[in-house]
Amino acid sequence: MDNLKELKNEEIVSLIQKGEVGVADIIDSGICPTCFDKKNNHILYGDVSSKIIFENDKFECFLVGNPRANGHTAISTKKHYKDMMEIDDITCTEIFLLAKKVMNLLKEVYKAESVYLCTMCDGPMNHFHIQLIPRYSFEKRGSKNFVKPRFDYIEDKEKLELIRNRLK
Numbered sequence: 001m002d003n004l005k006e007l008k009n010e011e012i013v014s015l016i017q018k019g020e021v022g023v024a025d026i027i028d029s030g031i032c033p034t035c036f037d038k039k040n041n042h043i044l045y046g047d048v049s050s051k052i053i054f055e056n057d058k059f060e061c062f063l064v065g066n067p068r069a070n071g072h073t074a075i076s077t078k079k080h081y082k083d084m085m086e087i088d089d090i091t092c093t094e095i096f097l098l099a100k101k102v103m104n105l106l107k108e109v110y111k112a113e114s115v116y117l118c119t120m121c122d123g124p125m126n127h128f129h130i131q132l133i134p135r136y137s138f139e140k141r142g143s144k145n146f147v148k149p150r151f152d153y154i155e156d157k158e159k160l161e162l163i164r165n166r167l168k
């Protein structure tokens, strides 16, 4: 699947629907999976709008649809950057200060013992993003927290509203 870029949008959508093309193929072909998803009714990742906890002109911050822990959050730039190495210093400062704020909130609202941070953007076309993964008191410390099994997001309206209000 190295010529996806030469196909029409509808042709790629149809290949996805048939299960012949997946997220990895989209990424490998140099198409931005996030923009493709938004343009095509969230065919890849599902609609995150109900999970957004903060948004401004540069960033969006949302609870992950297939979290590794309750409160698993992503903070993403709206502009394209391959990875952290490509962002300017101001954007870098702003996104990490935002991450710090969100981490403190997650710890407080979800009563996590700690919150881990990772970023592993790795593809030709990307939005720089950071993942925040809470670690709870019943979980062991350490890097295994980055690969805890994923599960389906369950909305907790109370926590969602609390976090949204605090980030206003």
Ligand SMILES: [Zn+2]
Residues within 6 Å of the ligand: 032, 033, 034, 035, 036, 080, 126, 127
């Ligand atoms: Zn994009």
